[in-house]
Amino acid sequence: MSCAKKAYEFLLREIGLGPRNLGCYVNGAWKARGPVVATLNPANNQVIAEVVEGSLEDYEEGMQACFDAAKIWMQEIIDMCDFAVGLSRQLNGLIIPSERPNHMMMEMWNPLGVVGVITAFNFPCAVLGWNACIALVCGNCVVWKGAPTTPLVTIAMTKLVSGVLEKNNLPGSIFTSLCGGPEIGQAIAKDTRIPLVSFTGSSKVGLMVQQTVNARYGKCLLELSGNNAIIVMDDADIQLAVRSVVFAAVGTAGQRCTTCRRLLLHESIYKKVLDQLVDVYKQVKIGDPLEKGTLLGPLHTAASKENFEKGIEIIKSQGGKILAGGSVIESEGNFVQPTIVEISSKAAVVKEELFAPVLYVMKFQTLKEAIEINNSVSQGLSSSIFTRRPDVIFKWTGPQGSDCGIVNVNIPTNGAEIGGAFGGEKATGGGREAGSDSWKQYMRRSTCTINYGSELPLAQGINFG
Ligand code: NAD
DSSP: OOOOHHHHHHHHHHTTOOSEEEOEEETTEEEOOSOEEEEEOTTTOOEEEEEEOOOHHHHHHHHHHHHHHHHHHTSGGGGGSTTHHHHGGGOOOOEEEOSSTTEEEEEEEEEOSEEEEEOOSSSTTHHHHHHHHHHHHTTOEEEEEOOTTOHHHHHHHHHHHHHHHHHTTOOGGGEEEEOOOHHHHHHHHHOTTOSEEEEESOHHHHHHHHHHHHHTTOEEEEEOOOOEEEEEOTTSOHHHHHHHHHHHHHGGGGOSTTOEEEEEEETTTHHHHHHHHHHHHHHOOBSOTTSTTOOBOOOSSHHHHHHHHHHHHHHHHTTOEEEEOOSBOOSSSOOBOOEEEEOOTTSGGGGSOOOSSEEEEEEESSHHHHHHHHTTSSEESEEEEEOOOHHHHHHHHSTTSOOSSEEEESSOTTOSTTHHHHOOEETTOOOOSSSTTGGGGGEEEEEEEEEOSSOOOSSTTOOOO
């Protein structure tokens, strides 16, 4: 598991990063007055590069400038953005006939001003894209705080955006970005100049952020934790199901919001599927993701590895039987074995999101029972069923079916790349950061009644002289 050091040094130069980097793009310039943090390669825990995080002074300077820039950005300037070529032409309101003479009604969609975006470590650029592209073409400015463990990605992404703004002679403060932790996140959540905060991360932190934003009557867009199940029915294509489960449970080391964490197998195919899975798990190539053929890379941090170990102990104490894996791999990196656990759907640990490649397997007899188990957790992000029967498919996708935001058939829980973007229900937060009409969340609707005559058909019967 040697680390391809040269490869990432080259990559850093390619994206304009050095050994120590300033972590804030505020008022169109790079600066930072906070603590210095190091980004570690999870494959060997060696330093890749350092970043100076933002201080609250940096935040305030950035917000002031962003708030001012919002006044300019609300104009036709949005047409400058490539993405706006499509979407900016579709931010339509309605003209509604009125029952009153010489009156009409109009629905207008206006920008909110400044949109705050707080993102998680595991999708360090995609989530920014889902939010910032739409927020910007809607005429908003963006203040972004990435995850504290991925500051190099935050800086590299910001360099791309700031390059576009500079080429078009636009103020850099239209897009403000800050490397930092909870302190900057809280500043965004509390800031009354930010009418919408889009938060992607854990349900625990998301709830706190929502309460803070709501307390000042702000709006929140939440994309939070998942605890996703795949159901395999008795008539399923077993090869398709097994391949899908391996991709969904092992890929990205189980660190996707849409990772499959629970596998529900019909009793008649239970043993067959499980035997195949255990066999495939033995063949998974674990190692540095920069090496060809690696399927399972390291967990994100040493703390994630510790969480995995603690999780396995809890699983065992709640009656879980380890069928594959179950251990950390002794190395300088954060490697763990892909793990399969046979456990009751009622065990408390099964209701939580353990952010690691651990798959809980359970048996069911009827579709009704499988749907009940699928819906029995607080999270409601993604879910999949493997079957060929139309009656099962429509039950699964209908009102008595899966209660998740993503309801798939014959494709894994993380099958659609923009899965998280379509959002989840319940403790996953109900957010919709992308998708056909998500732009409405980044704008405010004005309902306008226009009287183009000279009569006022109100307060009749009063003589105004
Ligand atoms: P996290 O909740 O620990 O952190 C998310 C962000 O919140 C980070 O930028 C962090 O610095 C910030 N933060 C922490 N404390 C804060 C506070 N008090 N106020 C404001 N901001 C604060 O999550 P994580 O470990 O980075 O990411 C993993 C989690 O994110 C998982 O639960 C995963 O399911 C979820 N996730 C969900 C989606 C989705 O689309 N539903 C996508 C990616 C990740």
